[in-house]
Amino acid sequence: MARIVMKFGGTSVADLDRIRNVAARVKREVAAGHEVAVVVSAMAGVTNQLVGWCQALSPLHDAREYDTVVATGEQVTSGLVAIALQEMGVEARSWQGWQIRLLTDGAHGKARIDRIEGAELIRRMGTGQVPVIAGFQGIGPDNRVTTLGRGGSDTSAVALAAALLADRCDIYTDVDGVYTTDPRIVAKARKLDKIAYEAMLELASVGAKVLQTRSVELAMKARVRVQVLSSFQDLPGTLVVDEDEIVEHAIVSGIAYSRDEAKVTVRRVPDRPGIAAAIFGPLAGAGVNVDMIVQNVSADGTTDMTFTLGRADLPRARKVLDDNHATIGFVEILDDPDVAKISVVGVGMRSHAGVANTMFRTLAEKGINIQVISTSEIKVSVLIGAEYTELAVRALHTAYGLDAG
Numbered sequence: 001m002a003r004i005v006m007k008f009g010g011t012s013v014a015d016l017d018r019i020r021n022v023a024a025r026v027k028r029e030v031a032a033g034h035e036v037a038v039v040v041s042a043m044a045g046v047t048n049q050l051v052g053w054c055q056a057l058s059p060l061h062d063a064r065e066y067d068t069v070v071a072t073g074e075q076v077t078s079g080l081v082a083i084a085l086q087e088m089g090v091e092a093r094s095w096q097g098w099q100i101r102l103l104t105d106g107a108h109g110k111a112r113i114d115r116i117e118g119a120e121l122i123r124r125m126g127t128g129q130v131p132v133i134a135g136f137q138g139i140g141p142d143n144r145v146t147t148l149g150r151g152g153s154d155t156s157a158v159a160l161a162a163a164l165l166a167d168r169c170d171i172y173t174d175v176d177g178v179y180t181t182d183p184r185i186v187a188k189a190r191k192l193d194k195i196a197y198e199a200m201l202e203l204a205s206v207g208a209k210v211l212q213t214r215s216v217e218l219a220m221k222a223r224v225r226v227q228v229l230s231s232f233q234d235l236p237g238t239l240v241v242d243e244d245e246i247v248e249h250a251i252v253s254g255i256a257y258s259r260d261e262a263k264v265t266v267r268r269v270p271d272r273p274g275i276a277a278a279i280f281g282p283l284a285g286a287g288v289n290v291d292m293i294v295q296n297v298s299a300d301g302t303t304d305m306t307f308t309l310g311r312a313d314l315p316r317a318r319k320v321l322d323d324n325h326a327t328i329g330f331v332e333i334l335d336d337p338d339v340a341k342i343s344v345v346g347v348g349m350r351s352h353a354g355v356a357n358t359m360f361r362t363l364a365e366k367g368i369n370i371q372v373i374s375t376s377e378i379k380v381s382v383l384i385g386a387e388y389t390e391l392a393v394r395a396l397h398t399a400y401g402l403d404a405g
């Protein structure tokens with residue numbers, strides 16, 4: 001007998017038939033003798049609509065009222081799944097964040113979980129009852145509903161798995177696991193049986209949108225075994241686990257891409273102490289998240305500073321730089337929104353040399369120019385022209401021996 005948290009994403013609860021399908025899956029685990037807690041997302045499309053309504057009324061709406069509105073999507077599904085379970089003869093009860101007491105900080109719209117009072121849920125699971133928990137939401141220090149940021153019900157599920165001392169957290173979604181790369185781009189992409197937390201974290205943060213990044217961070221910290229699997233098929237998914245559990249290590253486990261980037265070059269700034277702070281301080285102050293940075297050599301006492309950021313932040317970044325022209329002292333600013341970031345990720349890189357070189361050589365052979373490079377212990381990222389995204393991902397997938405046979 002195990003204790004399992006089963007989390008169902010928006011497409012898995014998109015209509016009443018799918019909700020019945022979810023209930024049947026839960027019933028099967030209960031019948032097998034497991035203690036089960038269910039975490040649900042809003043029905044597909046619902047959160048987008050709720051967010052849209054808030055924005056339509058007021059672009060700068062009050063974040064507390066935004067949370068009041070968007071948290072309702074999960075309230076609906078928690079009740080519906082509980083009803084479907086009861087209809088199948090499974091004892092079930094819905095729970096909102098405030099009822100459990102899933103306590104968060106006060107950052108409305110992107111709150112972080114501080115603590116979960118799990119004792120009552122554990123007690124009820126012990127009597128055979130299935131708690132059906134509204135994901136994505138909690139309660140803040142102001143005693144009001146908070147939400148955890150888009151995709152946050154993954155984080156709810158992992159946090160609950162930790163608090164309830166679950167043996168596993170199964171994340172049911174519309175894909176059947178974590179792939180070596182996006183199967184829509186590379187037909188030969190392979191599903192991974194297992195992936196290490198660290199590698200999953202890098203993949204999630206560089207654009208593989210299977211799990212919310214924060215949920216992986218939390219799983220790694222609390223050592224929660226996570227499984228990503230499809231609610232539409234009966235297949236084992238991908239286990240996200242500790243490195244030690246993985247016997248056979250591929251050097252590279254996946255290739256991710258992101259087209260949401262833009263590149264900015266601040267041309268001919270004086271090369272003096274404090275110039276980076278003069279540029280990046282005001283950007284950070286304006287909430288602009290900068291990713292890759294290169295500073296070029298200076299020949300004449302000036303230098304060029306190139307960096308990347310989310311494309312949506314480009315107009316704001318340009319304004320901040322223009323506003324600070326006097327203190328930065330640049331000659332001009334160039335920007336390029338038509339770029340993509342390609343990342344090669346794998347924990348095996350720690351012990352193998354030459355991974356970056358394989359990447360550079362492969363891209364060179366395809367005539368793809370690399371604009372910016374950044375590396376971490378288990379990741380190499382390059383910035384290239386957006387039009388080469390597919391070509392680069394396919395070539396790299398082959399070069400690292402990831403293609404399915």
Ligand code: ASP
Pocket residue numbers: 009010041042047048073135136149150151152153154
């Ligand atoms: N319903 C929320 C969203 O769409 C939370 C989630 O699905 O994880 O972002």
Ligand code: MG
Pocket residue numbers: 009151154210212
């Ligand atoms: Mg999701």
